[in-house]
Amino acid sequence: MALASTEEVVVEPNSVLLIDLDETLIxxxxxxxxxxxxxxxxxxxxxxxxxxxxxxLLTRELWRDxxxxxxxxxxxxxxxxxxxxxxxxxxxxxxxTKASFPASVWTAYGERIGRKVDGAQAAEAYVKAxxxxxxxxxxxxxxxxxxxxxxxxxxxxxxxxxLQRLKLARSGLQNFFERVLISAEVGALKSDEGFAGRVSQxxxxxxxxxxxVGDNPMTDGVLAAHGNWPFAHLTIDPAVCPDCAPGTTHxxxxxxxxxx
Numbered sequence: 191m192a193l194a195s196t197e198e199v200v201v202e203p204n205s206v207l208l209i210d211l212d213e214t215l216i217x218x219x220x221x222x223x224x225x226x227x228x229x230x231x232x233x234x235x236x237x238x239x240x241x242x243x244x245x246x247l248l249t250r251e252l253w254r255d256x257x258x259x260x261x262x263x264x265x266x267x268x269x270x271x272x273x274x275x276x277x278x279x280x281x282x283x284x285x286x287t288k289a290s291f292p293a294s295v296w297t298a299y300g301e302r303i304g305r306k307v308d309g310a311q312a313a314e315a316y317v318k319a320x321x322x323x324x325x326x327x328x329x330x331x332x333x334x335x336x337x338x339x340x341x342x343x344x345x346x347x348x349x350x351x352x353l354q355r356l357k358l359a360r361s362g363l364q365n366f367f368e369r370v371l372i373s374a375e376v377g378a379l380k381s382d383e384g385f386a387g388r389v390s391q392x393x394x395x396x397x398x399x400x401x402x403v404g405d406n407p408m409t410d411g412v413l414a415a416h417g418n419w420p421f422a423h424l425t426i427d428p429a430v431c432p433d434c435a436p437g438t439t440h441x442x443x444x445x446x447x448x449x450x
Contacts, residue, residue, distance in 0.1 A: 206397060207337060207447065208389065208413070209367075210404030211347040211354060214424050215330050216361050217323075222246075222270045225320035232315050235305065246270060248302065249295050256291055266348030266373035266380070274317045275353050292316065324360040333444035334366045341400065344369040346389070348409060351375050380409045386416035401447065407433040422447060 212218035223242055230237045246269070253259060253269035267275065273292045293309030296316075300307025337343060345367045347354050351374045358364040369392055371385070378384030389399065399419040404410025407423060411434060414421035421438050423431060428440030441447065 205400035206342045206344050206393065208344050208346045208399050208402045208419070209444075210402075210406070210410050210424075211345055211357060212349070213405045214403065214410075215334075215363060216326050216357060219270075221323035221325075222273075222320065225316060225323050228319040229312065229316040232319075233307065233312055235307075236303070241303075244302075245295075245299050248299055249273060252295055252298060253291070258291060262377055263350060263374050265350075265377070267350050267353070271349060271353060273313070274320045275350050321356070321360065324357055326361045326363055329443060329445070331362065333448070334363065336448050337444065338366055342397070343367050344371065344389075344392075346371045346380055346385070346402070346404075346410075346413065348373040348380050381412040383416045386413055389413075389417060401439070403444070403447065407431060407435070407438070411435060411438065 209215065223239075226242050226245060227237060230241065235241065249272070250269040253272050256272070258264055259267070259272075264272070273295060275292075290310070290313065292313035295309070296307050296312035297309035300309075300312075334343065343366050345358070347370075349372060351372050354372045355364070355370070358367075358370065364370075371388060371392070373379050373385065376385055376388045378388065393399070399417060401420045401422040402410050402414035402417070403422045403424060404413075405424045407421070411421045411423065413419075415435060421435065423434055423438050423440050424442070424444070425431060425440055426442065428442070431438065431440070434440075
């Protein structure tokens with residue numbers, strides 16, 4: 191997502207930049223597919239984009255009906271993220287068991303393609319592969335370093351607490367953020383009014399959100415709208431954003447928020 195910026199945005203010093211995590215600071219979908227390809231190869235399963243697409247579709251179907259999805263600890267967890275969290279979404283150090291959601295997906299996929307797959311073993315292999323793909327986008331560390339010199343940085347992300355904090359730690363980004371707000375901890379999705387309310391509660395007197403920064407207008411943009419804050423949309427093509435509200439600022443990289 192990080193390319194040359196299209197415009198420079200002046201932000202008042204010492205105000206808060208509320209920044210998204212997945213697909214803004216670190217890759218998510220591409221990392222998922224790469225880890226799945228590695229896991230398919232290690233299990234000697236037929237590889238390629240079509241099998242991976244089929245696997246992700248099955249994951250989505252099973253996650254939709256999974257009882258644990260209704261837990262507040264799973265609030266904001268996508269189906270593909272559920273492949274590398276534990277059943278209770280409380281401890282990333284837990285080895286997947288045969289009864290866990292990730293194991294059940296791998297077992298079901300094996301049955302669907304007529305192959306015997308040890309679900310727990312496959313789930314553990316995927317967790318290892320996916321964890322190894324955690325990394326910040328090129329240029330993100332330098333951009334956050336520059337922004338943190340004159341602005342307070344907060345993180346706003348949907349997902350499970352242990353998973354999002356693992357991503358922060360493994361990507362080396364956790365020390366940049368004074369506040370980390372995660373949907374499962376807040377008890378509301380970023381697109382819910384309650385999340386913006388929590389952000390407002392965390393602000394000190396006189397402190398304000400300069401921009402909500404993210405790649406998704408339906409989550410980051412809605413969060414900005416609920417808080418009546420400006421939205422900086424991180425995008426490859428600023429000309430294409432049918433879901434962006436009028437007045438949205440478009441940038442191609444985080445450095446677009448730095449002072450000239």
